[in-house]
Amino acid sequence: MSTPRIAVIGTGTIGAQALWQLAKHGADVTGYELFSPGHSRGAAGGETRLFRHIDVENPEYLPVTDRSDLIWRELEEESGRTLRNLTGALAIGSTASAATRIALESAALLGSRAEVFSREDARLRFPQYRLHEDEIAILDKGAGIIFPERTVRSAADAALARGARILRECRVTAINQVGSQVGSQVDIVAGNGTERYDGVVVAAGAWTATLLPALAPYLATRRLISSWYLPKAGSTLDGLLPYLRTEPDYSYGLPTADGLAMKLGVGFRDHLPVESPDTAPLRITDEDLDPIRGVARDLFPILEDYPMRAQAYFEAYTHSRVEFLREHPGMPSVFVCAGFSGKGFKNAPVFGEAAARAALGLPPKSDSMAFILDAEHPSRPVPATYR
Template sequence: MSQQSYDVIVAGVGAMGSAACWHLARRGLKVLGLERFDLGHAMGSSHGLSRIIRVAYFEGSHYVPIVRRAHELWRETGELAGLKLLHITGSLDLAPEGGGPVESSLQSCLDHGLSHEVIDAAEAMRRFPGFQLPAGHLGLWQPDGGFVASEKAIYAHVGLAQARGAEIRTNEPLIDWTPTAQGGVVVRTERGTYSAGRLVITSGGWIADAVPALTRNVATVKQAIGWFSTRRPELFREGAFPVFILHVEEGSFYGFPLYEHPGFKLGGPHFGREPMDPRDQDRTPSETQVRLIRECLARYIPDAAGEPLTLKGCVYTVSPDEDFIIDTVPGVPQAVFASACSGHGFKFASAIGEILADLSTSGHSPFDLVPFSLSRFDA
């Protein structure tokens, strides 16, 4: 097999990998992106038309500087590609008072000076009459939240990267890779062998195959998303309804205003995710997850509780603490990876692509990546 040489090889051209390809190519580097499926496939966690982008972040204030940068980059990338990628709708975190998520989101707002408002259930329903909320719920309203057009975002990153000379090869999964004595890497696929000075691994549910050190610290699970018929679509149109995270006794669910699909999109339940092997080709969501989604709609968003129009499964890669893992491969500083985004990573993809480009070129990032280090699991 012939061997071609590149500055950087990116293994996995989904949300993070496509962004990395763009940020590396725009710096003038010779880039090869390898994707095991078609571009924009539905076998991972980047499909489904839209992904929430929240700035108030109950998962931790340390995420806020990165998501703010992601906001900037989604706008810039959309402008460069001639696409609207970032849709600002406002975001609403809804949870029982004292339950934690609203209080944590509020703390992130206070830590970073974000515009916000705490509202009770009655006010949330007055503003957004599509909701029927328990009396004890609070809402954290943050006007800068919204959603990213997820599939368009991948196409935009790849198109921009190709315009700068990046080579993207689809349906060509990485088989294995080895570091070289000269400080580079050799990557092997079924079609060829390639060499590069640096390797970026962003292969989602398959990442432990390429980074065995992750085997004990990542798990792959399947999450359900669905689009459902609405009785009153005017309540849920973009401009009238926000993106939201809803914490209720049935679980944690996330939803969107109507966008491109005639159905109302709801995903969840967050803690009802089911372990799976990503090599299993079946992406049909489980009956249990779909039942819980429909029960959530019937009880809390009844005007969107019609029959399902589309049901899909997403593969998530989850870490034990549900924080990301962004690091170099142990003992191989020329190989960097991003993984285990635990179901809340897409919004960051534009910025994580830039971070991976920084780590690949200078070895440093302007962001504090200590919370995302692999070594935290050794403590």
Template sequence: MSAAKKRVAVVGTGTIGSQAAWRLAARGADVVAYDRFAPGHDRSAAGGETRVFRSLHTDNGRYVPLVRHADTLWKQLQAETGRELRRLTGCLYMGPADDPGMRKALEVIAEYGLDHEVLDAEAVAKRFPLHRVDEGDLVILDRYAGFIRPELTVQTAARRAEELGAQIRRYTPVREVKPVAGGGVEIRTETGTERFDAAVVTPGPWVGDLLPDLPWQVNVYRPVSAWFLLTEDHRGGAEAPNFCRIGPNSFYGLPSPDGVSVKLGLFQAHHQPVDDPNRLNRTVAPEELEAFTAVVRRYLPGLNPDPIRFSAYMEGYTDSTRPLVGPLPGCDDIILLAGFSGQGFKVSPAMGDIAADLALEGRTAHSIDFITTLGRTAA
């Protein structure tokens, strides 16, 4: 059977699955995608108005080529649909100059020739008065960075896939994904079983629910986002850069597209574990906001410390924080992409394209062996 004629299921049309459905349909596959909700919902990893897009990675520079591939596809999806899914405003990295993350950032910049500026405290105070830095901090501006609109992106990729012929079965949870002897995959839902040549499985935090026998652990956590108003002197924030503080007091933030508020997030150590993704506690208790208020008081003099909005989401984390990408052991027709550990949005179009490579060709030319792979993936 030619690759273009393959019938491929996509299980979960969230961040990665909606992109996989687009890339598969664009390459001529016969695509049926399923979601327990509908594309663009905010009940798992994809809600909350904005996500950071950045070229620079302070933990592993090998993400940079994936970000570059994703960048090409971000532009392509925007051009094909006329929607502004991403806006490039830059990203500031701040942290102690001797912190391993900040040192790694400089190494990655040098290795990949990233467009950047190193700023001193005086330049930060003049150009970015929203921020206060500690003595001994290094500040780097990653110029090729900005924010993504997550709900709009997921819905746009899914709709584009539909325009290209994909069928999306909304509010249809998949109960089982099963290899068929001799090749192919069966997908079982409440309404019946369908047969495919291959399946791309992208259930996000539900991965343990759907594939309970997976030999890798994906732990689900509950990140909280909180929004704060800019003070009167700091209006016009929508064009200001995102920011990440690296080191002991780490947090990140994104000016909201409305121009009057900034969203803040904390890193994994602050997230509560989620026992059952079907019972996410979406209520944020007042004491959960104390760490945010402390960050605002210490580092963000341009924000009013009373939050105006807060929400809880879910994300799957692997122990290594590297995602699971590749065919399931012993079953080349089931391609799993899960456990993105707080890193998945910026690279999601690239991941969708790689999923299409693996489902249609059985290999990909993109270098993903540094990610926890589940089987044979390199070309």
């Protein structure tokens, strides 16, 4: 049997993982990258991302994250690089919030790997945080920080070491399946001409709707902002844990690797809708920063409320908030990975594994992914609160 020839479009958060997994299976695999693995122009930037087991949307993600945890460790061993710093993280939320109730359900499933604190106990244990009167805190002991640029580059390098190829600074302009049947080959049109493959994985992030217009109704492409805050004079960030805060005051934050500043971000309703990252504004105004500065003032008495740095990133959400992992509706030899914002980075190894197996015609590794792979995806926003 001939070696399958597979293309991966995008070698970022998910694509680099899929490239590595395909190379591990011995496929003849080529990655197409608009920039270079580890760049900061898409979603995989900002120096730190959150790895957490506690989920605030669906406890079914817990076994998915446990599997992801194992693959992260495998990549660390294969690459020889430290990719995470798992010192724990907090989930903070109002007891009246449905998201907090889901977080508590996740904590119960984690057992000794999680600990719940009342507001009073949290104030003693985590004094850097100023919780609201109705809020609690959950310590996720196995959570912590992922270093995004380093992990993307490490997965890409591991794939290259196993025989994969990456075409850098190469824009794909068209994907055309030759025939409509399952198993039909696919032509990739890019700057270097046209190449034919047995299968294609598309992991183009915020460029997905531009590259595959048929997917546009299922996705919401957004510009989001991260900003970094220094401690006030006389204060320190020593011991400050990463956190996620649930609705109705959704935000997240992670200390920098050197512990000198705190990165903060807010949720979907404060992200700018964009057609494409190619045409979106990059300039950040004071008005853009207002929601994040409000988090600094509200939750962190130790932080200055004007950032030392701010940067724009681009992500895509599904309207269902469940990741889009399935065949293209009109091209069955093209497997699309899209809409990962919110949970994508921590579970990137599992999603990359699923994409690689699908491209090779292999069944899923376990049944734990069924609720994602079989999810229904509305072509317009669901009427519920959606971040």
